[in-house]
Amino acid sequence: MFLLEHLDQTVKKMKGQIANILTLMNLGLGALSIIFVLQNELRMGLLFITIAAVCDRLDGAAARRFQSTSEFGKQLDSLSDIVSFGVAPALLIHQAVLHEFGSVGAIFAIIFIICGAIRLARFNVMESHGFFVGLPITAAGCILTFSSLLVPFLEAYSFMFITMILALLMVSSFKVRKM
Amino acid sequence: MFLLEHLDQTVKKMKGQIANILTLMNLGLGALSIIFVLQNELRMGLLFITIAAVCDRLDGAAARRFQSTSEFGKQLDSLSDIVSFGVAPALLIHQAVLHEFGSVGAIFAIIFIICGAIRLARFNVMESHGFFVGLPITAAGCILTFSSLLVPFLEAYSFMFITMILALLMVSSFKVRKM
Numbered sequence: 001m002f003l004l005e006h007l008d009q010t011v012k013k014m015k016g017q018i019a020n021i022l023t024l025m026n027l028g029l030g031a032l033s034i035i036f037v038l039q040n041e042l043r044m045g046l047l048f049i050t051i052a053a054v055c056d057r058l059d060g061a062a063a064r065r066f067q068s069t070s071e072f073g074k075q076l077d078s079l080s081d082i083v084s085f086g087v088a089p090a091l092l093i094h095q096a097v098l099h100e101f102g103s104v105g106a107i108f109a110i111i112f113i114i115c116g117a118i119r120l121a122r123f124n125v126m127e128s129h130g131f132f133v134g135l136p137i138t139a140a141g142c143i144l145t146f147s148s149l150l151v152p153f154l155e156a157y158s159f160m161f162i163t164m165i166l167a168l169l170m171v172s173s174f175k176v177r178k179m
Numbered sequence: 180m181f182l183l184e185h186l187d188q189t190v191k192k193m194k195g196q197i198a199n200i201l202t203l204m205n206l207g208l209g210a211l212s213i214i215f216v217l218q219n220e221l222r223m224g225l226l227f228i229t230i231a232a233v234c235d236r237l238d239g240a241a242a243r244r245f246q247s248t249s250e251f252g253k254q255l256d257s258l259s260d261i262v263s264f265g266v267a268p269a270l271l272i273h274q275a276v277l278h279e280f281g282s283v284g285a286i287f288a289i290i291f292i293i294c295g296a297i298r299l300a301r302f303n304v305m306e307s308h309g310f311f312v313g314l315p316i317t318a319a320g321c322i323l324t325f326s327s328l329l330v331p332f333l334e335a336y337s338f339m340f341i342t343m344i345l346a347l348l349m350v351s352s353f354k355v356r357k358m
Contacts, residue, residue: 032285034213087210109214110210
């Protein structure tokens with residue numbers, strides 16, 4: 001009986017931590033994608049940002065499923081998102097194409113990261129009523145990441161335009177219904 | 180009179196935003212340092228992480244001076260810190276020396292970022308009583324950044340040790356008095 005109770009407690013604790021473990025996987029994969037971008041392996045960077053997005057989707061689902069939403073988890077989620085969907089995609093698109101524009105290209109990448117941070121900070125202090133205000137950073141980061149596949153087909157300056165539009169959509173005040 | 184009142188209101192609003200502007204400067208400088216690291220300009224990376232640390236020091240002072248501490252500012256501060264003192268120093272030391280160890284070096288850099296995020300998330304949900312629990316990420320990030328100056332003088336494996344010790348100190352539970 002004692003063993004069973006102990007096992008039950010352990011399983012409960014583990015369930016409570018599943019969402020946070022998925023969040024840390026999201027962060028680890030985002031950091032790994034940046035290291036691949038650093039070595040100019042952009043396809044690997046794209047792959048790991050994509051898997052990070054899957055983990056991000058799952059952590060929210062796990063937190064709701066196991067009723068383990070916590071303030072700590074929420075904070076960790078934002079910190080992971082700025083790395084995986086702010087810094088990583090901005091560096092990927094910088095290495096893929098924006099670097100051709102020198103300092104101007106770097107400024108566009110930095111603006112994307114700054115707008116992502118403003119979006120996340122605003123989201124954390126706002127009450128949620130079934131909708132997001134502004135484009136979520138996960139969506140903006142994934143679109144920017146996948147836009148790098150279009151580099152051979154579009155003019156280089158189009159990517160400055162795409163980066164800026166996504167950055168502005170994150171800090172804009174339009175509403176998106178939560179899915 | 181109307182003009183003076185209007186001016187007074189504007190000055191008050193600006194004062195309220197000074198801390199957030201300094202925080203965004205911290206973030207922008209951290210992102211810039213990462214772009215320099217990406218181009219293997221490690222000395223420039225070190226310089227911009229250092230200026231980011233100065234901005235980080237000033238934003239807290241400005242928020243207290245102008246009594247403009249806000250939940251939004253606190254969130255923005257953490258998001259900036261994970262970029263400037265988590266991701267940027269980890270990538271800098273990776274490019275300076277840890278890359279020699281291949282995947283193992285990458286794992287050490289990623290662990291530093293993950294421990295930094297845990298430290299920041301924990302700090303945001305804990306009550307502050309005049310001390311920090313664990314080494315603050317700003318200190319850990321700056322020490323790791325400056326340790327890169329020792330690369331010509333120390334064995335390469337020492338930097339795996341330094342990275343891991345700093346990561347563990349961030350998530351440890353010892354107390355540091357606030358300055």
